[in-house]
Amino acid sequence: MNHISIDCVIFGFNNNELKVLLLHLKYSKEYSLPGGFLKYDETLEQAAQRIVRERTGLDKLFLKQFKVFSDPERSKSNKAILDADMAGSKPDKTFFDKRFISVGFYSLVDFRKVKPTPDLFSDRCDWVSLNEDVSMLLDHKQIIQEAISTLRLQLNQQPIGLKLLPRKFTMPELQTLYETILGRDLDRRNFQRKMLNYNILDKLKERKTGGAHKSPYLYSFNMERYQKALEDGLSGIW
Amino acid sequence: MNHISIDCVIFGFNNNELKVLLLHLKYSKEYSLPGGFLKYDETLEQAAQRIVRERTGLDKLFLKQFKVFSDPERSKSNKAILDADMAGSKPDKTFFDKRFISVGFYSLVDFRKVKPTPDLFSDRCDWVSLNEDVSMLLDHKQIIQEAISTLRLQLNQQPIGLKLLPRKFTMPELQTLYETILGRDLDRRNFQRKMLNYNILDKLKERKTGGAHKSPYLYSFNMERYQKALEDGLSGIW
DNA sequence: CCAAAAGTGTTTTCGCTACACCCATGA
DNA sequence: TCATGGGTGTAGCGAAAACACTTTTGG
Numbered sequence: 001m002n003h004i005s006i007d008c009v010i011f012g013f014n015n016n017e018l019k020v021l022l023l024h025l026k027y028s029k030e031y032s033l034p035g036g037f038l039k040y041d042e043t044l045e046q047a048a049q050r051i052v053r054e055r056t057g058l059d060k061l062f063l064k065q066f067k068v069f070s071d072p073e074r075s076k077s078n079k080a081i082l083d084a085d086m087a088g089s090k091p092d093k094t095f096f097d098k099r100f101i102s103v104g105f106y107s108l109v110d111f112r113k114v115k116p117t118p119d120l121f122s123d124r125c126d127w128v129s130l131n132e133d134v135s136m137l138l139d140h141k142q143i144i145q146e147a148i149s150t151l152r153l154q155l156n157q158q159p160i161g162l163k164l165l166p167r168k169f170t171m172p173e174l175q176t177l178y179e180t181i182l183g184r185d186l187d188r189r190n191f192q193r194k195m196l197n198y199n200i201l202d203k204l205k206e207r208k209t210g211g212a213h214k215s216p217y218l219y220s221f222n223m224e225r226y227q228k229a230l231e232d233g234l235s236g237i238w
Numbered sequence: 239m240n241h242i243s244i245d246c247v248i249f250g251f252n253n254n255e256l257k258v259l260l261l262h263l264k265y266s267k268e269y270s271l272p273g274g275f276l277k278y279d280e281t282l283e284q285a286a287q288r289i290v291r292e293r294t295g296l297d298k299l300f301l302k303q304f305k306v307f308s309d310p311e312r313s314k315s316n317k318a319i320l321d322a323d324m325a326g327s328k329p330d331k332t333f334f335d336k337r338f339i340s341v342g343f344y345s346l347v348d349f350r351k352v353k354p355t356p357d358l359f360s361d362r363c364d365w366v367s368l369n370e371d372v373s374m375l376l377d378h379k380q381i382i383q384e385a386i387s388t389l390r391l392q393l394n395q396q397p398i399g400l401k402l403l404p405r406k407f408t409m410p411e412l413q414t415l416y417e418t419i420l421g422r423d424l425d426r427r428n429f430q431r432k433m434l435n436y437n438i439l440d441k442l443k444e445r446k447t448g449g450a451h452k453s454p455y456l457y458s459f460n461m462e463r464y465q466k467a468l469e470d471g472l473s474g475i476w
Numbered sequence: 477c478c479a480a481a482a483g484t485g486t487t488t489t490c491g492c493t494a495c496a497c498c499c500a501t502g503a
Numbered sequence: 504t505c506a507t508g509g510g511t512g513t514a515g516c517g518a519a520a521a522c523a524c525t526t527t528t529g530g
Contacts, residue, residue: 170482171482171483172481172482188481188482188483189483189484189485192482192483192484193484211481211482212479212480212481213479213480213481213482214480214481214482214483215481215482216481216482216483217482217483
């Protein structure tokens with residue numbers, strides 16, 4: 001019989017870096033994606049909400065299915081390590097011999113609102129920058145890569161900026177977010193013009209102070225117009 | 239325990255219409271998507287290949303996961319009908335009471351190469367035009383709709399023309415395919431120019447004869463350039 | 477006062493749109 | 504011969520790319 005699990009790639013944006021919320025496993029000293037199993041009367045979406053809620057303290061987050069991972073070898077890819085590290089530890093050793101089919105979800109959250117919370121098997125729950133190359137459980141590194149690819153493709157169809165940024169943000173912050181997801185630089189002036197032409201941002205009177213240079217204006221999303229614009233997709237290729 | 243099933247939306251293009259390969263069930267007289275269960279040592283992709291092979295006689299087809307359907311109610315949506323129609327018939331009645339999680343795949347095939355083959359539960363295997371409104375099992379109608387939406391979104395990222403058309407095809411045929419997927423008309427001349435500008439087609443010396451009017455040129459995809467172009471996505475919004 | 481970041485504007489180029497004319501074919 | 508579909512070309516417009524100058528800020 002197949003086990004259905006869920007793995008969540010929770011993205012946050014902080015300090016001009018895209019980060020993923022990961023659990024640091026007590027026994028294997030590796031990082032793992034927050035995950036869990038589907039309960040009998042849940043939809044996958046409800047299960048993913050539950051998993052994300054338990055790690056972030058937040059409810060009703062933006063979540064999207066992006067791929068199912070079903071390679072029978074996937075639960076074995078790290079088996080040697082697991083066997084060694086988990087000997088005599090709490091989880092049942094044979095548990096990891098079973099086959100897992102995992103549905104990948106990605107989630108977009110406001111970094112500052114999250115309270116990272118470890119689970120029973122982990123000693124820490126950390127935001128890990130995508131630049132950091134940490135050791136990860138099973139095929140979780142690959143799952144993150146797939147999530148980013150999806151994010152890139154859906155940049156114009158999903159409310160990515162809205163969900164990842166705080167309510168008030170600056171244009172350079174929004175641009176860096178786009179650049180991070182796309183993996184390439186964008187022209188500052190063209191970016192700003194294009195964004196403003198979408199007519200989905202409200203320019204606020206305030207500026208962001210405290211930076212070392214000229215203080216940028218703050219913007220916020222105009223929810224109504226943003227929602228409407230997304231229905232057709234924000235035209236244009238970045 | 240959850241059952242994992244697979245449903246395949248097999249698209250073909252014929253007579254200037256987009257069609258789906260469906261099974262006509264013996265007992266319920268409804269149409270059903272070709273589907274099946276995941277075997278223990280298969281990936282989902284391998285299982286989908288197997289399912290599609292059994293219905294079409296073709297191997298190594300283009301297949302793509304597009305969504306997982308996990309609503310606990312989905313196997314019940316047609317339950318009344320099932321209970322009535324299947325009373326006393328072969329499949330175990332309680333079988334359909336269980337919960338099904340189904341992974342949706344779509345496949346793109348060359349219509350002319352397919353040999354539609356029914357399975358044990360069906361008396362026919364038919365190509366059904368998307369315009370026809372036939373009665374369908376469970377939520378299969380909705381699954382087809384989701385497949386088309388995905389197709390539309392991925393029109394510029396997936397080799398949709400290549401897989402759905404025969405090796406040699408005319409520009410009007412390619413255009414009709416695009417129009418069908420997008421659900422709207424396109425300008426004949428602009429379509430041709432844009433397509434040719436992608437530089438992925440080879441114009442052949444031959445023309446297609448037999449039509450009632452001026453004989454159109456035949457084209458074929460230049461595999462090498464097409465493959466390369468798809469990596470970035472064919473830019474532009476149709 | 478100066479380096480670095482941010483605000484703003486202009487020119488040019490390219491692609492998309494909208495349209496018109498001619499040609500070939502089988503009925 | 505003619506209706507229909509298919510091949511091909513062009514003018515105009517708008518969005519995107521490329522690019523420069525000025526302003527603000529903390530150090």
